[in-house]
Amino acid sequence: MAYDELVRRLRAAGCVFAEDEARLLLGAAEGDVLEGLVARRVAGEPLEYLLGWVDFAGVRVTVTSGVFIPRQRTAHLVELAAAALPAAGVAVDLCCGSGAIALAVLAQRPDAEVHAADVDPLSVACARENLTPVGGTVHLGDLDTPLPASLRGRVDVLVANVPYVPTAAIALMPAESRDHEPRGLVDGGTDGLEVVRRLAARAPRWLAPAGRVLVETGAAQAAVAADAFARAGLAAGVHHDDERGATVVSGTMPS
Structure with a gap:
């Protein structure tokens, strides 16, 4: 042709x-x-x-069929995570999908100890294909539940690109995403922040002193997501990348 x-x-x-x-x-x-x-x-x-x-x-x-396709705007999340990692730090990628964020962080910080987790077996298999050859470890289970207890209080950066599209807005997504990526990979509930709230409540048990949790949201959701982190005892911040159209909300553990 x-x-x-x-x-x-x-x-x-x-x-x-x-x-x-x-x-x-x-x-x-x-x-x-x-x-x-x-x-x-x-x-x-x-x-x-x-x-x-x-x-x-x-x-x-x-990336295999049925696994969330990483968006280019999420590179902002990678940059923030890599910059926040101390030397030989520990990073965790929850709702990891293909493991793209963890893989990109490892490429920038090869000295890091990196773990990833996802509830979807297809995603975990794909993430293992990406991460095992470069030393990453992938776990199967819901949000943080499969992480080893040895990580409690040791995680320097916890990053998560959780589902954050409001349920009613899924019908407005581009057809190739709406029709080919499983709904559970993008559906964040009524206001899109159901998983973000769960993450905020659980993050402090894993974070090291001064450790950070980073999550991508929509720009209009950032203030509510930041409030969820603040309610969990974390110092909340909002980071925008106008060029990529990316918004990241962070929560920092007291030192």
């Missing part, structure tokens, strides 16, 4: 970055295999599932 023809087909299907996608698909397959991938993309399946990977925050992350 010629590049120009592929670009036309992708653009007609509504792919905003048709030129970039065409180059990636042509590099991934040819012949009937390529035609099959193009047909799936034109039907709305996310490009990342077709390729089996995504470039995120400077690392290539394996």
Whole structure:
């Protein structure tokens, strides 16, 4: 299939970055295999599932169908986490999905001890594929419940990209996300902050003195999320990256 023809087909299907996608698909397959991938993309399946990977925050992350696809705005969360880690620090990535955040943090801070956890077995399998070769440890279970007790009071940075889309807003999401990523990966409850509140209540038991918890939210949710951290006894802060359209709320343990 010629590049120009592929670009036309992708653009007609509504792919905003048709030129970039065409180059990636042509590099991934040819012949009937390529035609099959193009047909799936034109039907709305996310490009990342077709390729089996995504470039995120400077690392290539394996992504399998049914696992949350890391968004580029979440690189802001990675930067804040890596900057907050002390030398040979301990980092935990909850609701880890593919393990993208943990993998990117390890790339920047290879001296860190990194753990990740997710309740979804598909996500845990994907995260292990990404993290085990670089020394990360992945646990299966709900939020912090599978973490080893030895981490209590030792975590320097606890990062979580939890589901934070309000239930009623899911219908307004782009079709490729709404129709192909499982609802449980994005549904944060009535106001989008149900999991954030659970995390805020549990974070202090794991954080080291002056340790930080970092979570991505929508800009309009930040004040409520910050209040949840403050109610848990943490010093709350809000961090915006206007270029990426990213908002991160932090909570810092007293030292």
